[in-house]
Amino acid sequence: MGNMHCPAEDSARLAAVARVICPFPNYTPHPHFTNMLSINSSHHLKEHYTAVQSSLTSKQLEDFTQGLRTTFGREGKVTLGGVGVVALSLAVLFDTLAKTVKGELVSDSEPIPGLFVKNPRGYYPPHVYTISKYLRLVPHIANNPTRMKQETERCIKHLDADTQVLNQMGEKLQHTTEDITVINFMLVYQVTLSLFVHLNRINNGTKDDVNRFRQTQVDNKGEGILNFNCDPEIADTEFLAEVEKSDNYTKESLQKCKPKITAVGERSDPESWLLHVAGMELSNFILLNFGAVILSFSGDLLTQREDFDLRTNALGTWSADQFLKFQHSAVYPQEN
Template sequence: MGNMQCPPQDAAHLASVARDICPFPNYNPSPLFFNMLSANSSRPLSDHYTAVQSSLTPKQLEDFTLGLKTTFGRGGNVTYGGIGVVALSLAVLFDTLAKQVRGEWVSDSGPIPDLFVKDLYYPPHVYTISRYLRMVPHIANNPTRMKEETERYLKQLMHDMKTLEEDKNKISKDDILGINIMLGEFFQSSLEIHLLRITNSTHVELQKTEGTPIPPTVGTESDTTHVSKSRKRRIPAPERYITFNLNCNPEEASKEFLNDVPKSNDTQAAFAKCQPFNGHIPKTWLHYIARLVWLDVVNNPQLNVDKESMINLREDFDLKANAHRKWNE
């Protein structure tokens, strides 16, 4: 977390108070991103499937189920659908179909809405990942195509990340871009795991055959270093390297924030827990709160993927068994 004395829930509470005054960015990506790419993705996917179906009227649910049967057939089984990138693609598909049956317009191109951190500019890898996730449901049960397309998209994703590496100065200073790049690295690792899983290969074999590079890192050599089993990821000290785009006058907003702190016992308690170390005076309190939230995101423990154990996970997803409407009607 950003401050060992500041639990994430307290940082989030202070951020909610601060955002009522200054609408600084929400640095959290969709929870689907981490939930579906984790080792325990099957339960969150099942819960999401249930929640989406429960939100629909009987007629909408009928159309929703028909859309799934059209994509996956009457068997309703999705190969490796309970884990990793296929699980994430299913979660995206559920949301997309639900919007369509409710009569909402849904784009079939561009970044998948709300999956990454919202920005005016999305780097190339966001588009590559979005295209892949939209395609996966249509090839999930075709082993040959899944292998071919996953290899192709992995190469494209590595190219995207390499291109970003050429502009380290911009990467290391932009708050939202930095997180979206970090999510790209995380997805690339998950895509590698999926390819290893479907080809029954090892991590070492993939590196030899694909020439897998270490993707770009967010920060500089002097940053704090986090090391996982799969690769080294440097996390920058944001007060030195990151520009927080707060969309307001942070000095004036900080004054208003400090005036609001005493108005709520919960806010006072959170503020007391989240004081800077060693009496350090932040640039402004709004910058400091943004920093806490930003660090909680980049230090998400779910980013620490044990690649070797993830490769061995195998779990299909049974759409029919979890359907609210009788599948064979």
């Protein structure tokens, strides 16, 4: 699958043409995975917090802030809230509360909307349900180290049990090798690694403790079955015609992204260009995104211990409270 000699920007250019003719999934993960589980998670969380609040009306912002105060109290401090899975859970909470105050219905039992990639047939690996349940729970226990440790350990064990269930169903189970599900498995692995990092933060563990998990293999043997709702032969004809009408960059991308050189040194067209282009996009997701995730889990990430202050970063009620408190202390200093 894919072509190691084809730069990501070239395969993306071809994919943009191919998706118009025969839509196939966008394999780009939700930015929360890239942002909230990175070394710059606290910065990204502050930006997201501000963006969500800015999207609300005054009344919605008041209800939104009240929802946060109900969960975290007037102090608004979240232990380790600026890093890892806690930052991810806060980002999810912000999104959920924002939808709620806007009058949208949000299920609290299904996979978190938009976070993982939805299969057209509605299938998610069981791990997605387990992680969704955990992320919804985290805000309610984040300031309780004992509960956080217990629930994180429980989630890791549950994820392992989910894997065992799939293994018992057989490696040839179609759902587990579909392209979208392969992506979800990659995201599950990323979150699971973050769970180990989080648990080791709580236990004051070392990088070696996390490496024990990094050395395990992703529980998926295939690269992904690519499914399309069109006739590849007809679609290929239309695809090549569109490329021919495109700019020179797109034409050059087609030449760069042909299959690997054959034994006799000649280039050959793929059996299906649509499948080839989609395969390159999926391979790029695995190699670029997943590879970067593994490399990012270093000792620096493990040593992060940053709390998140909802009150300081609030645009609404909390900020107003602070201003009033400051005014009061200036007029009546003897009360402090």
